[in-house]
Amino acid sequence: VEPTQEWADEVRRLAKARNATLLAHNYQLPAIQDVADHVGDSLALSRIAAEVDSDEIIFCGVHFMAETAKILSPEKRVLIPDERAGCSLADSITADELRAWKAEFPDALVVSYVNTTAEVKGLTDICCTSSNAVDVVASIDPDRDVLFLPDQFLGAHVKRETGRDNIHIWAGECHVHAGxxxxxxxxxxxxxxxxxxxxxxxxxxxxxxxxxxxxxxxxxxxxxxxxxxxxxxxxxxxxxxxxxxxxxxxxxxxxxxxxxxxxxxxVNDRASCPYMKMITPAAMLRCLREGRDEVFVDADVAEKARKSVERMIAIGN
Ligand code: 13P
Ligand code: SF4
CATH class of the missing domain: 3.40.50.10800 (NadA-like)
Incomplete structure (x- = not known):
């Protein structure tokens, strides 16, 4: 399927018929960005997802972002055009690994980048994004140890900017950015x-x-x-x-x-995220015609995860 004007018209027609809002991350293919109602970074899109009054959100991005939208707006139907669109950074720490790390530092506060699964967010005190990570860590009592995860390069940036030496950093990375x-x-x-x-x-x-x-x-x-x-x-x-x-x-x-x-x-024109690019023009049509793939988050996990995301939003951008 080519992203022609006819394709874009059909996407808009189907979205209207479904009462769906189309959100696209800044890393999506240009044609997907251009057909969407809103384009932005992961934090801005989650906020919009929580505010729009359509019945449905179609999240053109990767799975953890669609999950965050679902966590913030559990009453809406959230669809992602291809649920296989994962994230190598989110995959770099599991909930069990985080439980074991927390057991080593029982008094520490856990700060997680939003590029994590809902289960990891549920074990987190405060979430952050790349735009507010420094502010989030700076808001924490300087005597309290911080476990920062999962990105080592963002962690190093936060450590430099805050000057804290009681921040412990998980050794995860995004293969696209690390490259x-x-x-x-x-x-x-x-x-x-x-x-x-x-x-x-x-x-x-x-x-x-x-x-x-x-x-x-x-x-x-x-x-x-x-x-x-x-x-x-x-x-x-x-x-x-x-x-x-x-x-x-x-x-x-x-x-x-x-x-x-x-x-x-x-700087590197091969730095293309293969997960982001799974949201193709064909996947968009399938999603809008068949209502797939729907994103579900277990209610208990979502409730815990919501608290860590809402604490981040309260600290500001
Ligand atoms: P944001 O700038 O949207 O937080 O995203 C960075 C990223 O790598 C998302 O996959
Ligand atoms: Fe994940 Fe990296 Fe792709 Fe962003 S660019 S979705 S961090 S793999």
């Missing part, structure tokens, strides 16, 4: 010395970016460690003619729309 490495970033930064660098904190190259700035290879003000939502805000404000972007390549579509005069280039 954007320091050598590639250095080569690109050398080839484009006037460009700004927008780096997602999940990237393997985040430390190299700070090294380049710290050693004076790149002016400090040109290096920005940002969530996907933060990148869009920075794109509208940058004075640079070119920006090198270290995150999943789907992000370039929204950046180019937000600042058409700026030349956005991927």
């Amino acid at each position: 954007i490495n320091g050598d590639e970033l250095t080569a690109q930064a050398n080839a484009h010395p006037d460009a700004d660098l927008f780096i997602h904190p999940e990237c393997g190259c985040a430390t190299s970016a700070l090294y380049l700035a710290g050693e004076g290879f790149v002016p400090e003000e040109k290096v920005k460690i940002l969530s996907t939502g933060g990148m869009l805000d920075a794109a509208r404000e940058t004075g640079a003619a070119q920006v090198l972007v270290a995150t999943e390549v789907g992000m370039l579509h929204q950046l180019r729309k937000a600042a058409p005069g700026v030349d956005f280039q991927a």
Whole structure:
């Protein structure tokens, strides 16, 4: 199925007939982003999911995001066009592994990135996203140990920014972001010395970016460690003619729309998330025609998980 205008018209017609709202993550294929009612990062989309008054949410993203939408709006039907769209980062810690880790640090508070399963969120004190991880950890009593999971690069960023030494970091990673490495970033930064660098904190190259700035290879003000939502805000404000972007390549579509005069280039143009790209034009049609795949979260798990997500939302963005 090609994402033609006829395809888009059919998607819109079916969504209307179902009274469904279409949400798409920033890493979706451009055609899926363009047909959706709302495009955003995982936190913004969860908030929208909780607020819209349609009967149904169709979540074009990965499974943990659709689960979070279901946790926040249990009364709505939540569909994902392909339930096999998982996440290698969410898979890097299981609920049993977290139980064992908590047993080693019984007095610690658990901070989990939203890229986790509902069961892991249910064992969590406060959730965070890449846009608010530093604020969430900074809000915790400085004498209290923190278990931060599952992303080691985001954890290292939070540790640097908060200056805490009582933060224990799980060694998980997203294979897409971890693969954007320091050598590639250095080569690109050398080839484009006037460009700004927008780096997602999940990237393997985040430390190299700070090294380049710290050693004076790149002016400090040109290096920005940002969530996907933060990148869009920075794109509208940058004075640079070119920006090198270290995150999943789907992000370039929204950046180019937000600042058409700026030349956005991927630091690694192979950084495409295979799970995000399982939401194809054909999968969208199947979802809208057959009402599949529906997302269910066990009621007890959802209630516990909701508390950790709501605590995050209360701390702010
Ligand atoms: P957000 O910027 O939406 O939090 O997402 C990062 C990510 O990798 C989601 O898969
Ligand atoms: Fe998960 Fe990484 Fe894909 Fe995001 S880009 S959904 S963290 S595998």
